[in-house]
Amino acid sequence: AQSVTQLGSHVSVSEGALVLLRCNYSSSVPPYLFWYVQYPNQGLQLLLKYTSAATLVKGINGFEAEFKKSETSFHLTKPSAHMSDAAEYFCAVSGPAGKSTFGDGTTLTVKP
Amino acid sequence: DAGVIQSPRHEVTEMGQEVTLRCKPISGHNSLFWYRQTMMRGLELLIYFNNNVPIDDSGMPEDRFSAKMPNASFSTLKIQPSEPRDSAVYFCASSPDRGPNYEQYFGPGTRLTVT
Numbered sequence: 001a002q003s004v005t006q007l008g009s010h011v012s013v014s015e016g017a018l019v020l021l022r023c024n025y026s027s028s029v030p031p032y033l034f035w036y037v038q039y040p041n042q043g044l045q046l047l048l049k050y051t052s053a054a055t056l057v058k059g060i061n062g063f064e065a066e067f068k069k070s071e072t073s074f075h076l077t078k079p080s081a082h083m084s085d086a087a088e089y090f091c092a093v094s095g096p097a098g099k100s101t102f103g104d105g106t107t108l109t110v111k112p
Numbered sequence: 113d114a115g116v117i118q119s120p121r122h123e124v125t126e127m128g129q130e131v132t133l134r135c136k137p138i139s140g141h142n143s144l145f146w147y148r149q150t151m152m153r154g155l156e157l158l159i160y161f162n163n164n165v166p167i168d169d170s171g172m173p174e175d176r177f178s179a180k181m182p183n184a185s186f187s188t189l190k191i192q193p194s195e196p197r198d199s200a201v202y203f204c205a206s207s208p209d210r211g212p213n214y215e216q217y218f219g220p221g222t223r224l225t226v227t
Contacts, residue, residue, distance in 0.1 A: 032212040043116070043203055043218030044155075051213045090155065094212040098143055099168060102155045 002027045002093045006103035014111045019063075019078040021106050023091030026072065032094040033074045035065055038105075039087045047089070050074060061085070086110045114138070116219035118204050124225045130192040133222045136185055137206030145216060146179055146189050147203040155203075161187065162210045194226045 007022040025031055032051055036044040048059025055067045061084075065076045074091060091103040117136040125131055137144050146158040159169040164181045172179070176195070181187040191198055201223050205216040 034215055036218075041220075043205070043220050044216075045218065046215045049213075049215055094214075096212055097167065098162070098207060098210040098212055098214060099157065099160055100216060104154050 002031070002095050002101050004033075004091045004093050004101060004103040006089075006091050006106050008106055009104060010107045010109065012109040012111060013081045015083055016080050019076070019081045019085065019108065021076040021089050021091075021108065023065075023074045023076065023103060024072050025074060025091075025093045027093055029096065033065075033067065034092040034094065034100065035059065035063070035074075035076050036090045036092060036102075037061075037087050038090065044090060047076070081108075081110045083110050083112065116204055116206050116217055118202075118219035118222050120222060121220065122223045122225075124227065125194055126227055127195055128193045129226075130190065131194045131198075131224060131226075133189040133202050133204075133224070135187045135189070135204030135219060137187070137204070138217055139185065140208070141206035141217070142184075142209050143207040143214070144181060144187050145205040145207070146187070147205065148200045149203060149221070150200045158189070167210075191224075194224075196226045199224055199226050 003026045005024045034049045035047040038044045048057045050067045058064045088105045092100045094100045119134045144161045148156045158171045159179045161181045179189045201221045203221045205218045207214045
C-alpha cells in the first residue's frame with residue numbers, strides 16, 4: 001500500500017520568501033513521486049516528478065524537490081515566492097500499475 | 113497539442129436526473145482516470161482504464177455511477193439518478209501508459225451541481 005501525507009493544509013509566505021511545502025510518503029516498493037499544482041478553476045498540472053534518476057529534481061516555474069529516502073520525504077521548495085505561485089499543491093505517489101495516490105493538498109498563499 | 117477535453121464544463125441538474133460527463137483523452141495515451149474533487153473529501157479516484165478496459169473501479173461510490181470507454185478516444189461517466197451529494201468537480205486525466213513513472217494529464221474538469 002502507498003500513501004502520502006502533506007504537512008500543513010495552508011501555507012502563507014511573503015512575496016520573495018522561501019516556499020517550503022512538505023510531503024512524506026509511504027511505499028513498499030521504490031516510489032515514483034510527483035508534485036502537481038492546481039490553479040483556481042483548473043485541472044492539476046505536473047510540476048515535477050522523481051523517478052530515481054536523481055534525488056534533486058527540478059521542475060517548472062523555479063520549483064524543485066529533493067527525495068530523501070532516509071526521511072521518506074519529498075519536500076517542494078522555491079527560493080523566492082511570486083504572487084503567481086498562489087495555488088493548491090498536491091504530492092502524489094504512483095504504484096506499479098500506474099495508479100496514483102494523492103495527498104490532501106496544500107494551499108499556498110503569497111502575500112504582497 | 114490539444115490536452116484532455118471534458119464536456120460540459122458546468123452542469124446543473126435536479127435530483128433524480130441522469131447526468132453524463134464526457135472525456136476525450138490525449139491522443140496516444142493508453143490510460144484514463146476519472147476523479148472527483150470536493151472540499152470535504154479532496155481528490156478521489158473513481159475508476160481507471162487501461163487500453164479501454166476498466167482496471168480498478170473500487171472508487172466508484174455506488175451503483176448509481178457507471179463509466180465506459182468504448183474506444184481509445186472517448187469515455188463517459190454517468191450518474192443515474194443524481195443526488196445533491198454528487199455535487200463536485202469531476203476530472204478526467206490521461207497518461208501515456210500504465211507504468212508508475214508516467215504522469216497524469218488532467219482536463220479542466222466538469223463542475224456538477226445537483227439541486
